[in-house]
Structure formats: C-alpha cells, structure tokens
Amino acid sequence: MHGNDLSVSTQDHPPGDRVDYWRYLMAESLVPMDFQTDRSTAFNASARMVDLGDVTLSIYQFPSLRVIRSPRMTTSSDPEIYKISLPLRGSGVIERDRQSCTSGPGQLSFLDAASPHEVTYVEDAAGRGSTALAVQFPGSMLPFPADQARLLHATCLAGGDDGIAALLANHLVTVARHVDEFTPGDAVRVGGITLDLVSAVIANRLDRVSALPVETRQQASYRQVLAFIESHLADPALGPPAIAAAHHLSLRSLHRLFAQQGRTVSGWIRQRRLERCRRDLVDPRLAHRPVSAVAARWGFRNNAHFTRLFTASVGMSPSAYRRHQQLARQRPPGED
Template identity: 40%
Template sequence: MEKVFDSDDFPAEDAFSAWEKATADAVMPTSFKLIGTDVFRGRVSTMPLGAVQVSAMAYSSYLTRRTPKLIRVSDPEIFAFGVTGSGSHVIEQNHHRAAVRPGELLFFESSRPFETHADGECILIQFPRTLLPLPNRHVTRLICRALPGGQGMGRLLTAFLTHLAGDSTSYTPGDAARLGTVGLDLVTATLAHFLEREDDMPSDSRQRVLYMRITSFIERHLADSPLTAAEVAAAHHISVRSLHRIFQQHGVTVRSWIRGRRLDRCRRDLADPLKRHVPIHAIAARWGFPQPADFTRAFRTAHGITPSDYRNHVHRHGSRTGTQSQVPGAPGQGPADAFWR
C-alpha cells in the first residue's frame, strides 16, 4: 500500500480540504462536511492492481455527498465494494438506505448520486463497471445493500482485502495485474452468490474462485487429522479426480499443498515466544504430523534446518531470516496465493 494522505502531514486547518482533494483523486470526487468536530483526522493508502485498485481508509466523522453535478463534471464509471473495519457507516443510493456494521460489505457505484455519514475505517476495491462480467440489470439490485462479510464468498473477499491492506510486499506490475484479476474474480463470485446467479460467471472465473474456496477450506481445517483429498472434494461437491486436476493447473498436488501449509503453521508456532514452552512434538501433532521423526525430516527438507535448531536460532536472534519455505508450489510462491501467507 502506498500512502496517499495522512492528516498528520498537514496543519489542522488544512487537513480536511487536503483530504477532499486526495479522495477525489484516489477514489472519486465528492463533497464533504465535518460532523461534530472542527478537526479532521484521517488517512488513505492505495494499491493499484492493473485496472483494479484497493484503498484502505480511516477517518473521523463526516458527511459526504456525490451529487448529480459532480457526476456530470467527473464520473470514472466505477463500481466499488467496501468492507467496514470499524465505526458507523450509513449510505443512501439507488433509493436504498443501508446502515453497515463492522465486518459487513457494501456495494455502490460512481454514476448514481449518494450520501454517506461515516466514521471509522474501511477497505475499498474499485474497478471499471465494464469489467464486471455480470448483467447490469441484476447487479443493480445489490447497490446500497449491507451484505455479510463473515461467511462464504463474503469471507473470502474480506480476507483478500484485509490481507492487501496490511501487506508490505512489493509486487511487480505483472503480479499486481494478477492480483487485480483475483480481486475481480472474488467480487464477481460474491455478487453472483448473493444474486443466486453463479452460472452467469465466466467459466475461467468460476475455476479460479473454486480453487480459492478450496484452499480457504483447507486453511480452516489444517488441524484436522487426517485431512484427505476425498474429504476436501466432498466438501465442495466435486470428484477427487477433479480436485487433483484443479491443483495440477496451479503446479502443485493436493497433498503437497496441505503439507506445505502445515509446515508453515509449525514454523510459525516454533517462532512464537508465547509457545516456547510447548514441546516440538506437540506442535507437530497439532498440525497433522503425529510422528516426530516424520516431522523432523519434512521440516528439514522444507527449510534446511531441524525444528529444534530453527526454534533455538529464532529465539536467540529474534528473527525468522533464512527460513523461507522451499516446498515447491507452497502458498506464498505466487501473487494469487499471497493472502494465505
């Protein structure tokens, strides 16, 4: 994320006007009015992902309006999906009024007037309307509707946006474009889910989203032993053969993906000072390695060091340097898997 605005960088009397200009450039032009205070506090960071952009925002209480006049003057013709992090958010658009609670999702657009009373934090993903591969007549039904962000597709989209908002990784332009595709796929799948029109999604988008749903399921069940390909396939109503084919398209097997993620969880726990008293065999068993000798071999193969030596090194030097996973195809090897790190 790149900082676009921080009220701490301006004199108090200039911060609010600077915020209005910064958000006009970063998101869309709107008019603002402070509510209940004369001093504005806020910040904006953005991450361009090709034609898609993710923005993380925090702000003190204000009223904002996007009027017909502002739309005539400048309309980027974008859709935006936001996940609220904290505070109060009330928006009116398209003859609907939504009071959005923390953790909920909100879908809105730049080409219709809206009014918002906001105080808190949010993360936005925005993109040109023309990139959304769903019929506009259906999509408009969800404008200005509070949608759950803690389950199903909403949870996947929230996890993706939250990861990027807190990410310090530097991506190449190619990586950024691929992450933009991932974000647009998740937005499309989330809207299609709430509209009950999954069949309207392009087949390649459906396949990419299915892969993300499967890997999300595996992440949530890594501590389950055994976690088999048959169990994963059954949970997603596909055959085991289809499951293997999906992972082969990403250059990895189901077994090695699960094994790689479990080794990463073990590595994280071994480096945690609060878990220093927990025996190594207990950490291994928790993440699906019931045999200590098997775990030691797998960990050394993946990280080039034994679990005990790794733990001693990390707690002695206070870092995790030199311990990047070498498991072929493990999550974190490419931008599409970045938010599973």
C-alpha cells in the same frame, strides 16, 4: 510497493482548507460528492490509493463524516465505477431511496459511485475515527452486464463467516497488510485475483454464478479451498476427500484446481503444516512443548513421519532446528 501508489493527508493543509481538499480528492479519484462533518476545523483524514492493475485498492482513515452524492451531481458522462467497501473500525450507514443498511467491521458494502446515495460514517466507541478499505473497478471489467451489478447499489454484501464474501473481506485485509511487499508484477496478479473474487461475490448475490467465465469461477473456488485448508490444518483427517466433499467438488475437479497452479492438494497441506510447525518451534513461548506435541497440533499423527518430512524440508531434525534457533537468539548481535 512504489510507482502508481498515492498517499495523501489533510494534515498537510491548513485546518480551514481540509474539508475542501478532501472533497477535491474524492472528486478526482472517484466522482464529485459533498461532505458534512462536525470536525470541520480539525478534519484529520488520510488516504492511500494503490493501483493493482484491474482494480484500485484504497485505505482510508477519517473522523465522523456524512458523504452525499445527490441527484443533481449525476450526469450522463459520469464514469461507471463500482466500489466495494470494508470498514475495519467504525461503521457506515448507507442510504438510498429511503432504504438503508449498516456495514460494520468486516462487512462488505457495494456502491455504484455515480448513482445518488448517502453514507454516514460513525466512529467506534472509543472515538478513534473510522478506518476502511475500498476496492474500485470499472463496470466494464465485470464478466456480465454492468447494469446487473447496479442492482446491488447501496446494499450490504455481508462478510464475517458468509462464504465467498468473507473470503473477499479477508483477502482485502491481507492485500492491504502486504501491499508494500509487492513488485509491479505482483500487484497486477493480485489485482486479477481481487477482481475474480469481486466478480464471484457480485454474481453470488445476483444468483448469476453460472454467467461467470470458467477461469473466474475456478479462481474463486481455488481461493475458497485454500481458506478452508488454512482453517483446518489441525485436523488430522484433512485431505482431498474431506476438502472435495466440503466444497461439493469431485476429487478430479479438486486435483485439477491445484494442478492448474502447479501444486498438489496433499503437497500444499503438507507445506502449510510444516510452516506452522516451524513457526511454533521457534516461538520462545512454546519452548516447553515437546516436538511431538507441536506436530500433533498441526495434524501430524505420526511423529516419526513428521520428523522425516521436516528434516527433508529444512535440512535438520525438528529438535536440532529448535536448538539452532534458540542459540541464534542468544548470540550477541554481530557475532556470526
């Protein structure tokens, strides 16, 4: 991705100026804050900030650091910007009014950037520094009064296997991994999806899900269903009834979710299973595995049925596709 995409590093500045440069960068991109670090003479940090339309995704790497947003730094003209952070390596201890929570890898936390708080970022056990993702957005973008979201300031929102929060965490990691592949139009669409998931996480924590617009609730529900399907592709019983029951939806509502995306539930399951089978068939480490075992691994009970579906999708049988890919790997470079 190009355009509104900024990458910076303190290593482009003299060692003695690096902490001041980081302080300036954070003030320009968020709000003024102060820093304390025991690496002041070797402060190696980097940031990449990507504009996704409704939100900004930031990717940070930095050493152990204490971030301080003191009461004296706040003013009535401060922008209303909220920030959800996701540590990937290291952890952050968030403090406010003598209360604290610790956000480790895979666990989301929420900050009202303008309000007083302190965050102590701790490197991992190997001393490799901290890596974190953050999504920033104006409070005005939320589909309910922003002052309600402010109630979550300096709290941990969980993650891991915790429903919609886990979905947002996984979504942010996926976006960061593929951000260079986005066109400007892709970036705006991904930003909209991200904001819907952010709104759903906040509303769920505030018990305000009913206040979300119908479109936002549907988008969050759709993303949850996709994640459920992805994690259950190997189950032969995976189908609309099981999916609807797992998400407390009627079959009609489930089918409507997919119809709004121009898809069908069964068609999406079939597509994802075939893609997993294609991946296994070209994997040299699985060359010994029979085609029928590959099919069964991804939920196809009937090998003949799988062969017909695969041939219709790829244009050749699974066995022929595997041989074709094996020959392609053996062919010398440049030879057609």
